[in-house]
Amino acid sequence: MLWAMHLKSHKSFSLADCKHLLEDCLQSKSVFQGKTVHQHLIKNHIPHGDDDHFNQTIEKLTLFYLACNKVEYARRVFDRSPRKPKKVVIWNLLIKGYAWNGPFGEAINFYYKTLELGIQPSKFTFPIVLKACSALQAIETGKDIHVHAKRLRLDSDVYVSTALVDMYAKCGCLDDAETVFNEMPHRDVVAWNSMISGFSLHGVYYHDTIRLLVRMQNDFISPNSSTIAAVLPAVAQANALSHGKAMHGFCARRAYIDDIIVATGLLDMYGKCQYMDYARRIFDKVSIVKNEVTWSAMLGAYVICDFMREALEFFLEMMRLKDFTLFPTPVTLATVLRACAKLTDSSIGRCIHCYAIKSGFVSDLMLGNTLLSTYAKCGVVIDAKQFFYEMDLKDSVSYSAIISGCVQNGHAKEALRLFHKMQLSGLYPELATMLGVLPACAHLAAIQHGSCSHCYAIVHGLTTEITICNALIDMYAKCGRIDTARRVFDTMHKRDIVSWNAIIIAYGIHGLGMEALLLFDNMLVECLEPDDVTFICLLSACSHSGLVTEGKHWFNAMRQDFGITPRMEHYICMADLLSRAGKFEEVCNFIEKMPFEPDVHIWSALLAACRVHRNVELGEEVSKKIQKLGHGSTGNFVLLSNMYSTVGRWDDAAQIRILQREQGFKKSPGCSWIEIGGVVHAFFGGDRSHPHSPQINNKIDELLVEMRRLGYHGEASYVLQDVEDEEKEHILLYHSEKLAIAFGLLNLSPNKPILVTKNLRVCGDCHTAIKLISLITKRNITVRDASRFHHFKDGICNCGDFW
DNA sequence: CTAGGGTTAG
Numbered sequence: 001m002l003w004a005m006h007l008k009s010h011k012s013f014s015l016a017d018c019k020h021l022l023e024d025c026l027q028s029k030s031v032f033q034g035k036t037v038h039q040h041l042i043k044n045h046i047p048h049g050d051d052d053h054f055n056q057t058i059e060k061l062t063l064f065y066l067a068c069n070k071v072e073y074a075r076r077v078f079d080r081s082p083r084k085p086k087k088v089v090i091w092n093l094l095i096k097g098y099a100w101n102g103p104f105g106e107a108i109n110f111y112y113k114t115l116e117l118g119i120q121p122s123k124f125t126f127p128i129v130l131k132a133c134s135a136l137q138a139i140e141t142g143k144d145i146h147v148h149a150k151r152l153r154l155d156s157d158v159y160v161s162t163a164l165v166d167m168y169a170k171c172g173c174l175d176d177a178e179t180v181f182n183e184m185p186h187r188d189v190v191a192w193n194s195m196i197s198g199f200s201l202h203g204v205y206y207h208d209t210i211r212l213l214v215r216m217q218n219d220f221i222s223p224n225s226s227t228i229a230a231v232l233p234a235v236a237q238a239n240a241l242s243h244g245k246a247m248h249g250f251c252a253r254r255a256y257i258d259d260i261i262v263a264t265g266l267l268d269m270y271g272k273c274q275y276m277d278y279a280r281r282i283f284d285k286v287s288i289v290k291n292e293v294t295w296s297a298m299l300g301a302y303v304i305c306d307f308m309r310e311a312l313e314f315f316l317e318m319m320r321l322k323d324f325t326l327f328p329t330p331v332t333l334a335t336v337l338r339a340c341a342k343l344t345d346s347s348i349g350r351c352i353h354c355y356a357i358k359s360g361f362v363s364d365l366m367l368g369n370t371l372l373s374t375y376a377k378c379g380v381v382i383d384a385k386q387f388f389y390e391m392d393l394k395d396s397v398s399y400s401a402i403i404s405g406c407v408q409n410g411h412a413k414e415a416l417r418l419f420h421k422m423q424l425s426g427l428y429p430e431l432a433t434m435l436g437v438l439p440a441c442a443h444l445a446a447i448q449h450g451s452c453s454h455c456y457a458i459v460h461g462l463t464t465e466i467t468i469c470n471a472l473i474d475m476y477a478k479c480g481r482i483d484t485a486r487r488v489f490d491t492m493h494k495r496d497i498v499s500w501n502a503i504i505i506a507y508g509i510h511g512l513g514m515e516a517l518l519l520f521d522n523m524l525v526e527c528l529e530p531d532d533v534t535f536i537c538l539l540s541a542c543s544h545s546g547l548v549t550e551g552k553h554w555f556n557a558m559r560q561d562f563g564i565t566p567r568m569e570h571y572i573c574m575a576d577l578l579s580r581a582g583k584f585e586e587v588c589n590f591i592e593k594m595p596f597e598p599d600v601h602i603w604s605a606l607l608a609a610c611r612v613h614r615n616v617e618l619g620e621e622v623s624k625k626i627q628k629l630g631h632g633s634t635g636n637f638v639l640l641s642n643m644y645s646t647v648g649r650w651d652d653a654a655q656i657r658i659l660q661r662e663q664g665f666k667k668s669p670g671c672s673w674i675e676i677g678g679v680v681h682a683f684f685g686g687d688r689s690h691p692h693s694p695q696i697n698n699k700i701d702e703l704l705v706e707m708r709r710l711g712y713h714g715e716a717s718y719v720l721q722d723v724e725d726e727e728k729e730h731i732l733l734y735h736s737e738k739l740a741i742a743f744g745l746l747n748l749s750p751n752k753p754i755l756v757t758k759n760l761r762v763c764g765d766c767h768t769a770i771k772l773i774s775l776i777t778k779r780n781i782t783v784r785d786a787s788r789f790h791h792f793k794d795g796i797c798n799c800g801d802f803w
Numbered sequence: 804c805t806a807g808g809g810t811t812a813g
Contacts, residue, residue: 229804266804291804297805334805365807367807370807372808373807396808398808401807404808471811473811496810498810501811504811532812533811533813
C-alpha cells in the first residue's frame with residue numbers, strides 16, 4: 001500500500017518510510033522492491049544519518065537480502081555504502097551468508113576484513129567462519145582462527161570449542177579435534193556429536209567411533225537421534241551388523257525410529273550388511289512421510305544385495321508415484337545407473353541419461369561421473385569418451401573414471417594420453433587414478449611409464465595402500481620385471497588375498513610354476529584362506545609350466561580341503577593343463593564329467609592343444625562343437641586353419657578362411673610393440689611406416705644370414721596365405737615381433753634386455769627365429785604374448801616350446 | 804540420512 005502510494009506521488013521516502021518498506025519487503029521477499037529501497041537509502045539517507053541509524057539500516061538491508069538468498073546483493077550493501085559498519089553483528093550476518101551457501105572463501109575474506117577494520121570478532125563469529133573452513137578443508141586458516149579465538153579467550157566457550165572440534169574433525173585432523181575436545185570444561189551432546197561424527201566420517205576409524213560412543217555414555221550424556229544418524233554410516237561401512245542391530249533396538253526404545261533420518265540410516269545400514277529383508281521391513285514400516293533420500297537408500301539396498309530386477313522395478317515405482325513432492329534426485333539416478341552397470345545394460349543407462357537431460361541434472365558432476373563410468377562398464381567406451389569430452393566441468397574422478405574405462409576396454413594407450421592431459425589441466429591424480437594408470441602400463445608393458453607412476457605413488461604416500469602395491473606387483477610382472485614385482489610384494493607391510501593372487505600369477509605367466517606353488521605354500525603357512533581366484537592363478541601357473549600332477553592335486557583339494565566349488569574358469573584351466581600336456585583321452589573324459597555344459601573357452605583350449613600336437617581329427621570335432629555353440633571367434637578360425645596348414649591340408653585351410661570371411665570375422669592384425677626411452681613404438685606385420693624402417697629391414701637381413709647358417713628355414717606352415725615357399729619365408733621375416741626385436745637391437749645398449757609385447761600369441765616361426773637371435777646376439781630377449789612370457793636366452797625359451 | 808573413480812584370475 002505504502003509502496004504504491006509513494007510511487008504515484010513521486011515523493012521521496014523518509015528514513016522512517018524506508019524502514020517500514022524494508023519490513024514489508026522482508027515479508028513479501030520481493031527482491032526488486034528491496035533493491036529500490038536500497039538505492040534510495042544510499043542516495044538520500046545513509047550519508048546523512050547518525051551511526052545508530054546507519055547501523056540499523058544496514059543490518060535490516062543485509063537481513064533482507066540474506067532472507068531472499070541473495071548474498072551477492074547483501075555484499076553490495078557493504079561495497080556501496082560510503083562508510084563501513086562498525087558493529088560485528090552486521091559482519092557476522094554477511095559471513096554467515098557466505099559460510100552457508102558459498103562461495104566459502106568469501107566468508108573467510110570477510111572475516112579477515114573485520115580484523116583489518118579493527119572490529120573484534122564475537123563468540124558468534126567463530127562458529128560461522130569455522131564452518132567455511134571445514135567446507136574448504138582449509139586447515140591452515142582454521143588453525144589461524146583458532147589462535148585468534150585463544151587470544152580473545154573465547155576458545156573455552158562451548159559454542160566456539162565445539163565449532164573448533166567440528167572444523168578439525170571435518171578436515172581430518174582428528175588428533176587436534178580430540179585435544180580441543182578433551183580440554184573443554186564441559187561437553188554437551190552437540191560437542192560429543194561433533195567429535196563422533198568426525199571419526200565416523202573418516203570410515204577407517206570405526207573402532208574409535210564406537211569407543212567414543214561408549215565414553216559418551218560413561219559421561220552420562222545420552223546419544224540423541226543426531227548421534228545415531230552420525231554413527232550409522234560408519235556401522236554400515238564397517239559391516240558391523242551386530243552393532244547396527246543394537247542401535248536399531250536402542251532407537252526403537254527411544255522412538256528415534258520415527259525420525260526419518262535415523263530410519264533412513266538404519267535402512268541403509270541393513271542394506272550394506274546384505275540384510276535385504278530388514279531394510280525393506282523398515283521401509284514399509286516407517287509411519288512418517290518418506291523422502292527421496294529414503295527411496296534412494298532403499299534403491300541402493302536392492303543394488304548392493306544384487307536384486308537388479310527389483311531395483312529397476314522399484315525405481316519405476318518411484319517414477320510412477322503421483323506425489324509431486326517426490327522426485328528422483330541425481331543421487332537416485334546415480335544409484336539406478338549402478339544397477340545398469342552391474343547388468344551391463346547400456347540401453348537403460350541411455351534412458352537415464354535422457355531423463356537426466358530433461359530434468360536438468362546432466363551438469364551434476366557426481367551424476368555425470370557415474371554416467372560416464374556406466375557407459376564404460378557396459379563396454380560402450382565411445383559413448384563414455386564422448387560424454388567425457390562434452391562435460392564442461394571435470395574433476396579428478398571424471399579423469400579416473402575415463403582412464404579406467406579405457407583400460408578395461410583395451411584402450412590402454414588412450415588411457416595414458418588422458419592421464420597426461422589430466423596433469424596438464426592441473427588436476428592431481430589420486431589413488432583411484434593410479435589404480436587405472438598402473439594396469440594401463442601393465443597392458444602396454446610400458447615399464448618407464450610404470451616406474452614413473454611408482455615414483456609418483458611413493459612421493460604422494462600411496463605406497464602404503466595395499467591396492468596400489470597389488471597393482472604395482474601386476475604392473476612389474478607384466479613389464480617383465482618379476483624380481484621387482486617380488487620386491488614390492490616382500491616389502492609390503494600388509495598383504496591381502498589379492499596381493500598373493502597377483503604374485504602367484506606373476507610367477508605363472510613367467511613360466512615359473514614351481515615358484516608359484518612355493519608361494520602358495522607360504523600363503524597357507526601364513527594362515528591366509530585362498531579364494532576362488534587363487535586357484536585360477538595356481539592352476540594357470542601349473543598349466544604354463546606343464547605341472548600336470550600338481551595341477552590335478554590342487555584342483556581336487558580346492559573342493560575337498562578348502563570348500564571351494566570349482567567354477568567354469570577352473571574347469572577351463574584344467575582343460576588347458578591336460579590338453580597342453582597332450583593327454584587327450586583324459587581331457588575328453590574330464591569334459592564329459594563336468595557338472596555343466598562345456599562352453600566355448602573349454603573347446604578353444606582343447607583346439608589350441610590340437611594344433612600344437614597336430615591332432616587333426618580331434619581338432620575338427622572340437623571345431624564343429626564350437627560352430628554348433630554359435631560362438632565362433634576369429635581366434636578359433638585361425639587355430640583351425642593353422643592346424644590344417646601345419647599338416648599340409650592347404651585346401652581345408654583356405655576353406656576355413658573363406659568361411660571366416662563369410663561369417664564376418666576379421667583376423668585382428670598382429671601387432672607388437674617395444675618401449676624405448678618412454679616412447680612406445682608399435683609395429684604391424686610387414687610394416688614399413690616406421691621412420692627407421694630401412695635400418696630395421698637391414699638388421700633382419702643381416703640376422704637371416706647367420707640364422708640360415710644355424711639351419712633356419714622359415715616354417716611355411718605359419719603363413720596363412722597359400723603362396724610359394726620362398727615368398728612365405730619373406731612374409732614371415734617381417735612379422736611384427738621380428739620388426740620390434742630388430743628395432744630393439746638397434747636402439748638399446750647391449751647390456752639391456754629386450755622386451756617386446758604382442759597382442760596375439762607369438763607365431764611358431766618367430767618363436768624358432770627368436771631362439772636363434774638370442775643365441776647369435778647373446779642378448780636376453782623377452783616376448784610377452786597374449787597369454788604368457790617367453791624368456792629367450794642362449795637359444796632356448798623357458799616355455800619349453802609349449803604355449 | 805542417500806551418492807561418483809579402484810588392485811588379482813579367465
